[in-house]
Amino acid sequence: MPWLFFSKNLIVSLGFNMNFLVSGHTSEIAKQVVKQFKTLRSDIKVHTVGRNTNSDIYCDFSEHSSISRLINEVLPELELSHLFLNHGILLGEKALNLSEKQVSEYMMVNCYSFIAVLEAISSCKGLNTVVMSSISGKEGSYDPIYAATKAGVDSFRYKASKQFDASSRLNYISPGIVADARMTLSRKDVDNLTLLKGITPTQNFTNSREVADMVVFLLTNPGNINFQDIAINGGMSLNR
Numbered sequence: 001m002p003w004l005f006f007s008k009n010l011i012v013s014l015g016f017n018m019n020f021l022v023s024g025h026t027s028e029i030a031k032q033v034v035k036q037f038k039t040l041r042s043d044i045k046v047h048t049v050g051r052n053t054n055s056d057i058y059c060d061f062s063e064h065s066s067i068s069r070l071i072n073e074v075l076p077e078l079e080l081s082h083l084f085l086n087h088g089i090l091l092g093e094k095a096l097n098l099s100e101k102q103v104s105e106y107m108m109v110n111c112y113s114f115i116a117v118l119e120a121i122s123s124c125k126g127l128n129t130v131v132m133s134s135i136s137g138k139e140g141s142y143d144p145i146y147a148a149t150k151a152g153v154d155s156f157r158y159k160a161s162k163q164f165d166a167s168s169r170l171n172y173i174s175p176g177i178v179a180d181a182r183m184t185l186s187r188k189d190v191d192n193l194t195l196l197k198g199i200t201p202t203q204n205f206t207n208s209r210e211v212a213d214m215v216v217f218l219l220t221n222p223g224n225i226n227f228q229d230i231a232i233n234g235g236m237s238l239n240r
Contacts, residue, residue: 018044019078020219023061024086024132026052028180032212033084033219040220044081061087061113062105071120082219083121083129085114092143103145110149115156118170122163130218131157133174133229135237142192154229161227169222173214176233179205201235 020037024030025048034046049057049070057074060066089109091102098106114131121127136143137150160170177196197205211232218225231237 017079018081020044020046020082020084021049021057021078021080022046022084022086023049023059024088025050025055027086027182028208029132029178029211029215030084030086032208033086033215036212036216037082037219040216041082047078050087061109064108064112067108067113067116071116075117075120080121080124080127083117083127084132084215084219085117085129086132087113088132090143090146092146094143095145098145106145106149110146111152114153118156118160119163121168122160123165125165125167127165127168128219128222129168129170130215131170131172132215133172135174135176135231135233137174139237157227157229164227169218169226171218171222171225171227172229173211173218174229174231174233174237175206175211176200176231176236177205178208178211180208196236199236200233204234206232206234 020041022030022034025034034048037044038046047056049055049059051058051060051066057070058066059070059074087109089105091098091106093102118129118131121129131153133154134141134147134150136147137154139147141147154172154174157170157172164170177193197203214230214232218230
């Protein structure tokens with residue numbers, strides 16, 4: 001059973017005073033992030049969150065009540081030092097093809113849940129956070145609602161610069177097409193992918209390892225890098 005709640009006594013008894021929370025942990029990027037992070041910071045406990053049966057902490061990011069429970073009952077009990085927000089869904093449909101339920105899930109999972117969590121941690125001290133965004137939020141997408149949700153989360157970065165504690169860091173990463181990502185491997189528009197690869201300046205797509213390397217760097221050694229949106233897309237976008 002996934003853990004619904006934590007107590008500070010449990011965390012202390014395990015010998016961990018700091019904690020790293022990862023959403024979207026079933027993705028290849030997150031798996032590589034966790035692997036690298038554990039090697040670099042074995043003193044910090046890693047917790048996964050999501051609705052997957054293997055999640056340490058249960059949260060259905062499509063449900064308002066579940067997000068509220070995470071924010072109001074779980075996060076206050078975790079002494080977070082690092083946070084990687086990486087969850088998301090991609091349906092690959094035009095707006096008019098989506099049902100009302102699908103639109104609601106898009107907004108809750110890809111936009112509201114991110115902003116709600118970021119607002120909740122804005123007063124934390126010494127917290128390094130990385131948010132997974134996308135080239136779609138800047139350049140658009142064949143799925144316009146997906147792109148719109150990413151753009152919505154991107155816009156929060158500007159407001160956050162006036163809210164976050166000076167000792168914390170918040171940065172975004174915006175990959176282009178990630179060749180070995182589940183979202184890419186499940187796409188049926190193979191011809192379109194071939195075209196996009198051909199017009200990429202590097203003639204290549206990004207891979208999960210490249211993204212994970214940057215995530216881990218920003219989590220463990222951000223220095224004075226703060227409120228930035230870093231592109232990893234072979235030059236397809238300049239994050240205008």
